[in-house]
Amino acid sequence: MPESRQPVAAPLQSQIWPAGGRHLWPSGGVSESHSHQHGHLVYAATGVLAVVTAGGTSVVPADRIGWTPAGIAHRHRAHGDTDMRILFVTPELARHLPDRPAVFLASGVARAVTLALTGGDDDPATARTDTARARLLRVLVDELRDTSEQRLHLPEPRDDRLRALAAMLADDPGENASLAELGRAVGASSRTLSRLLHDELGMTFREWRTHLRVYHALVLLAEGLDTTQTSFRCGWANPSGFITAFAGIVGTTPGRYRAGGPHPPG
Known part of the structure; x- marks a missing residue:
């Protein structure tokens, strides 16, 4: 899904912590191309998020969760004012997810867990123990494993x-x-x-x-x-x-x- 070349817009607000983060993007906001040591899940609480890699574009609308494996260069683009949530996944849990970008339906449980781990004005890492966070993240991955992938990846x-x-x-x-x-x-x-x-x-x-x-x-x-x-x-x-x-x-x-x-x- 080709995109017009535009200057990179900074998010309106960001919260970053070791296990994930949250970005509030204005419509048309786009990140630089980057990659992560761990695979990560993204969720658009509002708006539509596009995840662009060399292999194609994954579209993550509301009520969907996108997955990008570790080491894959990608960039994010917001369509509509977008509340983007990010969760990094440990290598142990990442083995249960595809080895390529994918999009999953966000069940009620998956959505609630994602918001619980990324919501609030304070650093969510201080609100739960590491054990509790790990337990919730495992629940989220289990929910995604039980959900059919959505046909929202367009290969390049x-x-x-x-x-x-x-x-x-x-x-x-x-x-x-x-x-x-x-x-x-x-x-x-x-x-x-x-x-x-x-x-x-x-x-x-x-x-x-x-x-x-x-x-x-x-x-x-x-x-x-x-x-x-x-x-x-x-x-x-x-x-x-x-x-x-x-x-x-x-x-x-x-x-x-x-x-x-x-x-x-x-």
Whole structure:
């Protein structure tokens, strides 16, 4: 999911401690590329968070938790004013999570534990013993293990023609040109692009464009647009088609997601 190059914006407020942290990002805020010695979980209590690595972009909307393993260079980008929570995971617990970036549904328990370990104005490390924190973190990891991964990771193409195509669709997700028409703009036939999409990303063009559009829709919803406005901006001819596609990827309807209401069981 290509991004425009903008100056790095500092968070409005940060709290950092050895086991994690909290950043309040303004909409459009983005961190420098960095990595950590330990894997970490991120949760957007408000807003939408994008986690960008060399391998692709994970989108972490409200009620999702993102995972980035140790040593993977990444940067964070906020869409909408975002309350970002971070928890570092010990190597022992990290073995129970994927060895690649992933996004999980945040159950009620997972959300409560995450907020309990990162909330408050004071350093949370002083509010609980190390043993109590470790016990809660194990509960959180167990909850994630029992939850299906969400299809909210968009792999980054390697081929220059696919990268050019991705940039075009990111700039205008409502573009409804055919693959053949888009191919002429990037210098490749529709057959070549279809083969590259299958070999590199494991998707058809329709699947890939739908994922790109839904990711863009998450951003627009976070910025306050309603379902109808978002559906047309993202290229759907009618809101019902958008609602179906959105629910298939995110796991809930755009209206319920935008209202912050409960999600169906994941």
